[in-house]
Amino acid sequence: MGYMENYEKWLASDVLDNAAKEELMSVKDDAKELEDRFYRDLEFGTAGMRGVLGIGTNRLNIYNVRQASHGVAEYVNKEGAEAAAKGVLIGYDTRIMSKEFARESAKVLAKAGVKVYLFDTVHSVPEVSFGIRELGCAAGVMITASHNPKEYNGYKVYGPDGGQLPPEAVQTVIDAMNAIDIFSVEYADFDEAKAAGTIEIVGPALNEKFLETVQTQQLNPGAVKEVADTFKLVYTPLHGTGSRPVKEILKRIGFKNVLVVKEQDTEDGTFPTVKSPNPENKEAFTIAIDIAKENDVDVIIGTDPDCDRVGIVVRDADGVYRTLTGNQTGALLVEYILRSRKEQDNLPANGVVIKTIVTTELAAAIAKSYGIEVMNVLTGFKYIGEKMTEFAEKKNHTYLIGFEESYGYLVGNHARDKDAVVASMLIAEMAAYYKTKGKSLYEALQDIYKKYGYYAEKTMSYTMPGKDGMERMAAILTGLRENPPVSVNGLDVVKTTDYSAQTITDKDGNVSPLTGLPKSNVLRYDLSDGKSYFIVRPSGTEPKIKLYLGTYADSFDEAMALIDDIIADCVKQFGLA
Numbered sequence: 001m002g003y004m005e006n007y008e009k010w011l012a013s014d015v016l017d018n019a020a021k022e023e024l025m026s027v028k029d030d031a032k033e034l035e036d037r038f039y040r041d042l043e044f045g046t047a048g049m050r051g052v053l054g055i056g057t058n059r060l061n062i063y064n065v066r067q068a069s070h071g072v073a074e075y076v077n078k079e080g081a082e083a084a085a086k087g088v089l090i091g092y093d094t095r096i097m098s099k100e101f102a103r104e105s106a107k108v109l110a111k112a113g114v115k116v117y118l119f120d121t122v123h124s125v126p127e128v129s130f131g132i133r134e135l136g137c138a139a140g141v142m143i144t145a146s147h148n149p150k151e152y153n154g155y156k157v158y159g160p161d162g163g164q165l166p167p168e169a170v171q172t173v174i175d176a177m178n179a180i181d182i183f184s185v186e187y188a189d190f191d192e193a194k195a196a197g198t199i200e201i202v203g204p205a206l207n208e209k210f211l212e213t214v215q216t217q218q219l220n221p222g223a224v225k226e227v228a229d230t231f232k233l234v235y236t237p238l239h240g241t242g243s244r245p246v247k248e249i250l251k252r253i254g255f256k257n258v259l260v261v262k263e264q265d266t267e268d269g270t271f272p273t274v275k276s277p278n279p280e281n282k283e284a285f286t287i288a289i290d291i292a293k294e295n296d297v298d299v300i301i302g303t304d305p306d307c308d309r310v311g312i313v314v315r316d317a318d319g320v321y322r323t324l325t326g327n328q329t330g331a332l333l334v335e336y337i338l339r340s341r342k343e344q345d346n347l348p349a350n351g352v353v354i355k356t357i358v359t360t361e362l363a364a365a366i367a368k369s370y371g372i373e374v375m376n377v378l379t380g381f382k383y384i385g386e387k388m389t390e391f392a393e394k395k396n397h398t399y400l401i402g403f404e405e406s407y408g409y410l411v412g413n414h415a416r417d418k419d420a421v422v423a424s425m426l427i428a429e430m431a432a433y434y435k436t437k438g439k440s441l442y443e444a445l446q447d448i449y450k451k452y453g454y455y456a457e458k459t460m461s462y463t464m465p466g467k468d469g470m471e472r473m474a475a476i477l478t479g480l481r482e483n484p485p486v487s488v489n490g491l492d493v494v495k496t497t498d499y500s501a502q503t504i505t506d507k508d509g510n511v512s513p514l515t516g517l518p519k520s521n522v523l524r525y526d527l528s529d530g531k532s533y534f535i536v537r538p539s540g541t542e543p544k545i546k547l548y549l550g551t552y553a554d555s556f557d558e559a560m561a562l563i564d565d566i567i568a569d570c571v572k573q574f575g576l577a
Contacts, residue, residue, distance in 0.1 A: 003038035006057050010038075015063070015183040020055045032466075039467045044068060044174050046167060046382060050145050050154030050542075053097060057182075060097075060153050062104050066185040067177050068155050069105040069141070073112035074176035075169055076138050083138035086160075087115030089202070091128035092143035093241050093306040095153045096269040098122070101143045105155075107187035110198040117202050122267055124241040124307035126410075126419035129162035130210050131202065133414070139165075144306035147278040148542065150271050163385030163416030167518070210414070211249055214422045217412045219340040223433040224254040231432055232297045234288045235424070236261035238277040239268045240305030245421045250428055259295055261288050271305075279304055279311025280407055282323045289313060289321045298440055299431045301424050308381075308418035309407040312427055314442040326407035327360035327457045328445060329427070333409060334363050335448055336430045337401055338370040347372070352391070354384045354402040357499075357517075357524070358535050358548040362455035363403075366448070372400065378499070378520045379537060381408055385416030405459060405548070453552045456559035460547040460567060461539070462576045469543045476545060476574055480523055480536060489562075489569045492528040499523070527566075534566060536574070545576065 001009075010016060011024050027033045037056030042049055042064055049068055051060040076083050088109055092102035099122075106116045117135060119128075125142055132140040140158035148154075157165050157173065165173070193199040224231075235250065235258055237243040243265050250258050263273050264287065271277045274284045279302040288300045292313070300313035300321070312329055313321050324332075334353055341347035353367045356379045364374040377383035384402035391397045392413065403409040408418030411426060434444045449455070464472050481501075485493055494507045499522040502514045507528075522537045532551040539546055549566055553559035571577050 003035045006038040007034055010055070010057075013183050016055075020061070023055045036466045044071070044170070044177060046170050047164065047380060048154060048156040050148065050152060052151050053153055060155070062100065063182050065101045065104050065155060066108050066187060067180065067182045068157075068173070069108035070112070070180055070185045071173035071175075071177040072105075072139060072141060072157055073109050073114050075172045076109075076114050077112060078172060079138060084114045086136055086138040087117055089117040089119075089128060089131045089135060089137045089140040090143075091119045091123040091125075091131070091140070093124075094122050094239060094267040094269050095143070095145060095305060096150065097153055098143045098269065101153065101155065102141075103190055104187065105141050105143070106199050107190050107193065108185060110193035111186045111188040116193070116199045118199055120201050120203050122241045124245060124421060125156075125417050126308060126415045126421055127207065127210050127245065129158060129415035129417040129419075130213065131206050132158055132160065133162040133416075134206060134209060135202075136160075142306065146306055147276065147280070147304040147309055149276045150269060158417075161385070161389045161416055163389060164380075164382035166382075166386070207245070210421075211245060211252065213414045214245075214249055214412070214419075214425060215252055217422050217426065218253060218429060219337065219344075219426070220429060220433045221253060223436050224429055227432050227435045228254050228256050230257075231255070231435055232257040232259060232295055233428055233431065234259045234261065234292050234295075234297050234300040236264045236285070236288045236300070236302045237307070238264050238274060238279065238284055238302055238304060239266055239271050240277060240303060240307055242303035242307035242420060242424070243267075245307065246301075246303060246424045249421055249425045253425060253429065255428060255432075259291055259297065261291060263287055269305075277305050279309055280326070282313075285311070285313050285323065292321060298435070299428070301427055303420040303424060304407075307420045310409065310420040310423045310427065311407050312441070314445075315440060316442045322442065324445070325457065326403070326405045327362065327455075329407070330355070330403040330405070330409065331360060331362045331366060331448055331455075332430065332441065332445055333403065333411075333423070333426060334366050334401060335444075336426070336433065337411065338366065338372060340433075341400075342370060348398040348400075350397050351400045352397045353400055354387050356380070356383070356404040357522070358459075358537065359403065359405045360455055360457050361550060361552075362448070362452060365452040365455070369452070373397075376517075378517055379404065379522070381410070381418050384410065388413060388416060405457065449556060454554065454556045454559050455550070455552040456556055456563055457548070457550040458560070458563045458567065460549075460576075461544045462547070463542075463544050465543045473538050473543070473545050476576070477521060477523070477536070477538065480574065485525065485573055488525070488527065488534070488573070489566045491532060491566075493525045494528050495526040497524040497526075532562065532566065534570060547576065
């Protein structure tokens with residue numbers, strides 16, 4: 001069906017409310033806008049569904065949220081009556097329409113005979129993941145678009161282990177969605193379902209259990225007590241769900257001087273103080289840095305709207321506040337956790353650090369020095385969660401920490417997704433620990449570089465919106481496969497790893513199989529200096545191609561200069577500008 005046919009179908013629907021029809025009428029003369037809204041259905045993938053809010057098949061709205069919820073209901077009911085009785089936990093963040101989408105999801109599931117647990121107010125991703133496990137649910141739903149701009153929202157689905165659904169389960173959801181017309185989804189009356197007990201509101205008791213569990217992950221509680229009177233940190237929830245759990249956990253472990261950015265401590269999905277509520281961006285910390293300067297603060301912590309990612313800003317030796325990358329924070333945490341466990345004589349021989357294939361190799365160097373194995377998984381925390389569940393079942397490894405370069409970390413087995421609550425707690429404790437040693441986090445990072453080498457990484461994103469952008473991204477990846485690069489920045493490509501074709505090709509054209517990882521539309525190129533690489537990957541949640549680069553050198557500046565040169569050549573060769 002063409003985009004104009006889709007448009008006419010929606011406009012003629014008796015189910016579509018008047019406000020939705022008015023929105024469609026307002027763009028009826030804009031052919032480009034209509035095409036973008038209706039040229040495809042919003043994709044439901046392994047990370048769920050994410051898109052710009054609005055009316056249309058390629059927008060997120062109550063109609064495709066209902067359709068997705070129907071798919072989840074079919075998935076649960078296919079597992080049997082026991083699964084339906086175990087139910088689905090639904091959480092939502094502070095974004096525009098999050099609460100409404102959560103209620104619509106609950107109504108559809110209730111109508112399908114599935115027990116629903118609905119949080120009473122906004123909650124973080126880790127609380128939902130934890131709650132699924134704690135309540136013994138068959139599945140879970142989180143309404144969020146993570147760190148995307150305010151125009152976005154999304155729909156994430158979790159399995160009974162608290163991790164995102166595996167591919168087979170996702171396909172069951174997709175098949176059920178495709179089998180029903182978007183305007184034919186049935187749903188219950190919310191108040192009636194609530195009165196009947198089919199929809200049950202989840203209150204503060206689960207919040208308390210979550211915080212108690214997170215607190216057990218402390219490594220050096222004595223360090224916090226030692227510096228509590230003088231140590232100061234700034235925290236910003238960036239208008240999101242981190243406000244309640246992060247402030248509370250920092251208070252519970254003994255921090256007395258937590259300065260909260262009041263302007264950003266509001267549940268406001270328009271994110272009025274930032275262009276994007278993304279702790280990867282220094283701009284999001286502008287107000288926090290001003291507060292830090294005024295109050296002689298050593299570290300700033302910020303979490304994104306659904307509190308699964310955390311970014312930090314540290315003060316260097318010259319008093320300049322510097323944002324750390326997700327890789328740098330991850331390296332600090334790996335070193336801190338392994339060092340602390342070794343000092344306390346509880347570093348397990350079968351311990352494992354898990355990272356994604358685009359995440360810093362510095363973590364591997366650190367782990368190796370402690371005799372700890374590092375496992376690489378595909379991009380996406382769901383793959384880290386799958387390994388954790390495998391460890392729990394086979395009891396063959398002890399999980400220590402999992403992280404990805406995009407600012408997501410998890411310590412502890414209480415969840416199966418990124419947890420910025422436990423990460424914020426450990427980052428703050430780590431800063432206090434180094435304070436007792438007379439060091440800042442910035443100095444601790446420099447010590448890591450001196451010990452293991454000056455590893456540097458950079459991630460570049462190239463936005464390609466709309467139908468044309470999707471076609472352009474596909475063409476770039478096809479071009480890279482059909483005409484692979486021979487050299488970049490004067491360095492030969494000595495190994496090409498194609499995670500989709502599951503092949504490894506050396507510089508002489510010899511091909512060997514790639515084993516141990518699922519298929520993914522990712523290409524990695526290793527260069528002839530033996531230390532540099534770059535990875536090309538289309539984003540799974542945004543219309544972007546991402547370029548990940550890494551190397552190491554005798555100094556951090558030298559490493560970054562090399563990366564920038566490689567980027568420039570990649571952009572020129574691959575048409576990424």
